[in-house]
Amino acid sequence: MTKRRKIVLVTGVFPPGIGGMQNYYYNLALHSKHDMTVVAPEYPESDAFDNGLPFRISRGAFMRNESVDVTSWGRLLRQVRRTMKSEEPDVTIYGYVLIGFIGLLLRTLGGRRYVISTHGMDMLMFRRFVGLNAVVKLILRKADGVLTNSLFTKKLVEDYGVDPRRIGLVNPGVERVYExxxxxAELIRRHGLEGKHVILSVGRLVTRKGHDRVIESMPAILREIPNAVYVIVGDGPDRERLGQLARAKGVADAVIFVGSVSGSEQVNDYYNLSHQFIMVSRELERGDAEGFGIVYLEAASAGVPVIAGRSGGASEAVLDGETGLLVDPASVADIAAGVVRLARDTALRERLVRAGYKRAKTEFQHEVLAEGFDRYIGRICSLPAPGMARRRLARESARENAR
Incomplete structure (x- = not known):
């Protein structure tokens, strides 16, 4: 990195909140060699979490339970303006496309550089709404840069007409704790998994994750692997529906709902008691899709063979036939066939595990990914600033030359 830049990251989700986006932004801030300040919402445990962080963090009550309400925008705008006045960043990154409207406003009024960070679903969910879609297009096209988490998301951004030179790609990374x-033995006893072939999913219980399709495939799986059991770690709005589905399919005894698990160490424990990992995410009509899927690489990092749905960014997290298997997420027969194939083909399973482990431990470590992020920010800051930003820089240069 040739020059250290000052960055303000504005995000509506951040640890101690739990989730993939929370970890993504935390690790960018933690591992970047740029001078980073984070604007993030308050959580009950924020003070304890923030103690000793190697970067500055400005907490605010601009969001409640990581959700936006009518009054959020004004509070967030005031927080951002205060932070930018004190920090005077080279660029501000907005961790959600609609929050980026603040970036558009501040660039229009004051020539402030801004970058939008996108994760896939936010590029799809507004397309049905003409007005909101027009706002999203304006925010993206006027941005100095757009940071994406996968080639899938990058293509969605390009579809909005964004200059490809301003688009960057930084994948999510894998925590070192996954090993x-x-x-x-205690978990095995607790869930009655002695002698069982454990098929594991880890993720929020929402429709696009595909838990329902795996449950629907369990009768066929059990015919070929009688000791199979499907263990689901996570919680969410689909919990009751999935339980009803398991009963309706007659496989309730072979489906275990663990619920939410706190802490990466405990999640790693579940990876390590499984024989294979599966998450057959699919794209829904309402614009819900898997932008990448870091859980596949977490499982691979723990030495577990993986199956993913051929949809969204999952085909980048799992290389079909190299680091895992891709199946049709809409086909119960294809899902069952993939599970049975992994269980029976020892040579294939061991080859996928070796390649998946190596890839997770080399290409997807946070330090490696942060280097790409740092280079991207340096490049964006060196590009000619569009619109009023150019005029602001010209005025600053003129004042400097006049001294």
């Missing part, structure tokens, strides 16, 4: 270890 191969001996299965936890």
């Amino acid at each position: 191969k270890q001996e299965p936890d």
